[in-house]
Amino acid sequence: MRVLFLSTAGIGQVFPLVPLTWAFRAAGHDVLVGTCGESLVTAQAGLLVADIAPGFRMAEFVRSTPIEVGREAARRRDMSFDIGLFAGVNRRLAEGALKLGRAWRPDLVVHEEMAAIGPLVAAAVDVPAVQVSVTFVPAGPLRRDFTRQLADLYAELDVPPARTPPLTLTLTPPSMVEQIEGWPMRFVPYGGGAVQLxxxxxxxxxxxxxxxxxxxxxxxxxxxxxxxxxxxxxxxxxxxxxxxxxxxxxxxxxxxxxxxxxxxxxxxxxxxxxxxxxxxxxxxxxxxxxxxxxxxxxxxxxxxxxxxxxxxxxxxxxxxxxxxxxxxxxxxxxxxxxxxxxxxxxxxxxxxxxxxxxxxxxxxxxxxx
The missing domain is CATH 3.40.50.2000 (Glycogen Phosphorylase B;)
Known part of the structure; x- marks a missing residue:
């Protein structure tokens, strides 16, 4: 089985995917991580990584946005600023991710919750998508907001709409959320390799x-x-x-x-x-x-x-x-x-x-x- 893992740029986005990536690898499956920028450090986990947006840096992208506006929205528990921000990130990554997916032809696409390119690539190559959710923001509404924001991208890149929504793997503890979406999965920390102090x-x-x-x-x-x-x-x-x-x-x-x-x-x-x-x-x-x-x-x-x-x-x-x-x-x-x-x-x-x-x-x- 060939499993393509997709992440936006950012260590906090890609690191939670590493244990599942290695679980597939250890079981004998072929895995490839498609990401960019700061997340390319995932190669240090011994994984094969493809750069889907050479030169892109998440920190520079964030600095170009009105951070104070986003901060005030966050205080209101309003995720609209962040969804808009990451929709922009996904637009920057979409062509590279799509090219990688069509060339590598995975049997399954796994993506972190802010990587809306996951369902896009899965739809393009007609395979299932799996979303890994590591925050306490409900996964379903988040996914639907991204779908609305990026609807034109599917048409622009000649990708049919996804036939079914991604299956969600929820890493947050059941006692801390109102409703578990999809399958609950144990969170296994990964913080990179290091020589022990x-x-x-x-x-x-x-x-x-x-x-x-x-x-x-x-x-x-x-x-x-x-x-x-x-x-x-x-x-x-x-x-x-x-x-x-x-x-x-x-x-x-x-x-x-x-x-x-x-x-x-x-x-x-x-x-x-x-x-x-x-x-x-x-x-x-x-x-x-x-x-x-x-x-x-x-x-x-x-x-x-x-x-x-x-x-x-x-x-x-x-x-x-x-x-x-x-x-x-x-x-x-x-x-x-x-x-x-x-x-x-x-x-x-x-x-x-x-x-x-x-x-x-x-x-x-x-x-x-």
């Missing part, structure tokens, strides 16, 4: 707290929020480990005595030693924290992150706060609330009990839907 093998002498704002925010907004967090926690009796998402450690120097930083630390490597995490609310980060059973302080800034923060708060696995209101008083609450720890452990167990990527690869190969 020796100090991570030693148990911390005081509570360890992970801090990250993902990979896009440092490029688009800078590291101001990281500096704000470190200033707020400088006098607390805890260890703060900053994962900079590729940014340089020098850019956050000097660090307070209770903090250390690394340009890149896979969160699934860091979080098992942590008592909590402070982060921006990205889907992959939120889910990695949930899978690790770690209480979260979410400081959302745009896109789906306010919706993800709401889900974390509503389930009682963390605290959602406005970054402008962050103070040192918030952290003891995060570390000291046994209810947060209990709920986080419960959700981690729930995730662990779901069918994993290997199970899904087997079902999909058998065309069981």
């Amino acid at each position: 020796p100090w991570l093998r030693e148990p911390p002498s005081r509570p360890r707290v992970a801090v990250t704002i993902g990979t896009v925010t440092p490029i688009v907004e800078g590291l101001g929020i990281i500096r704000q967090i470190l200033t707020a926690v400088a006098d607390l009796d805890a260890e703060f480990v900053v994962a900079l998402g590729g940014a340089a450690v020098e850019d956050v120097q000097p660090l307070p005595d209770n903090a250390r930083a690394a340009s890149w630390i896979p969160l699934d490597e860091l979080l098992p030693s942590c008592a909590a995490i402070i982060h921006h609310g990205g889907g992959g980060t939120t889910m990695t924290a949930l899978a690790a059973g770690v209480p979260q302080l979410v400081l959302p800034n745009f896109a789906d992150r306010f919706i993800n923060a709401d889900a974390v708060s509503r389930r009682g696995v963390g605290i959602a706060a406005d970054r402008r209101d962050l103070t040192a008083d918030t952290i003891p609450q995060l570390l000291g609330d046994s209810g947060l720890r209990s709920s986080a452990a419960s959700v981690a167990a729930e995730i662990g009990a779901l069918p994993g990527p290997a199970d899904m690869a087997l079902r999909l190969a058998r065309h069981e839907w």
